[in-house]
Amino acid sequence: MTFEEAQRELEEIVHRLESGDTSLDEALKLWERGEELYRFCKERLDTAEGKIEELAGRANAAKP
């Protein structure tokens, strides 16, 4: 799953929950799924490394 897919699904879930036409069981299931998606997205942002590499440097480093 990509970040975008996760974010889109999360926002759809919120929309459904807020529209209020879900049963309680369904609402709880959606909430659980939503929390899972939120954690996924947050983790993607938190674990990004933030680095700038030079391709040439990498190529040279790869040589013996």
Next chain:
Amino acid sequence: MKVEAIEYGDRKVFSVGAFNRGVASWLQRLPTVWVEGEVTELRRSERWASVFFTLKDPQDGSCLGVSMARGQFDALRLELADGDRVHAYGRPELFEARGEFRLRVLSLERFGLGEHLAALERLKAKLAAEGLFAAERKRPLPLLPARIGLVTGNDAAAKSDVLTAVTTRFPPANVLVAETYVQGPRAAGAVVEALRALCREGVDVVVVARGGGSFEDLLPFSDERLVRAIADCPVPVVSAVGHEQDTPLCDLAADVRASTPSVAGRLVVPDLAQLLERLDRSRAGLERGTRRSLERERRRLDGTHERLARAPRLLLERRRAKLEQSAGRLRTLSPKATLERGYAIVRATDGIVRSGGAVEPGDRVDVELAEGGFGARVEDTR
């Protein structure tokens, strides 16, 4: 003329003239071609049958001697000056007397900006006809690229503009930079190779950035190979080449065109602060939505419970209403209404008198009227 060698034992030796003739005749087998270059050292004399000049490659300085029949040259009235760019149509030849190699030109055309533009327009029309620039080919950029490829020159302005824009907006960005030639005859091939190398390394999106330059500086970015490589790139490409008013063909083939390297940098990454805010909003919405759903269920349950509690009293009231209704009907059946119309009820000791035979003259009876009544004695009977 025959090319004959003198034999000294087992060694074959050519005279200079024979060697030159041999090479010259071999060269004649080469085809006639167009050569592009800048005119330098133009030498023309009324005493010579030919004019001479040197064609110079503006990119790497390679030189080629040229000769052309003076009559033909003069007829073209090109009025060439040093540095003018020309297309020369000719065949390689060897000037035998001096052993000098040169291009014997049969036709010569000035090739300037206008011709460059026309050639570019032809290429543009051809690629457009192939659908290389079509809107439906454009791919959306990934919202959150795991790694961004950057193809740029090593002179840095464009490179640092992109990197600054990227890291300001999205500090945790991961960028793989391929420095390459962005000008001169090797640029197009080098950029193509850099693009491929980045894709091999695995990137989600590529930015091709180059600062402004002269029309000719930017020409490699309209090179057919480069334009095709951008169109064929397996991941989306953002092109930021030259200034706003320049439109090298690579801009048209790219998925997104950025007016400057900084804009390109901002396009390929999301705004981290905004992204986090949006995510937090979603999460708040998730909690709010779930709580709302819970509360709605609770209210519904409360409502049902209340109705349950009200049920017995409702039943009682319904019964009472029914009773009242019966009482009403009972009242309309009572003789009171009949008495109001002027009738009377006569009672004797045995009860209500319904016939004359039930009483004897002299009997005492009670007469009941709508209002009050009186006692009476029977006079006679019928």
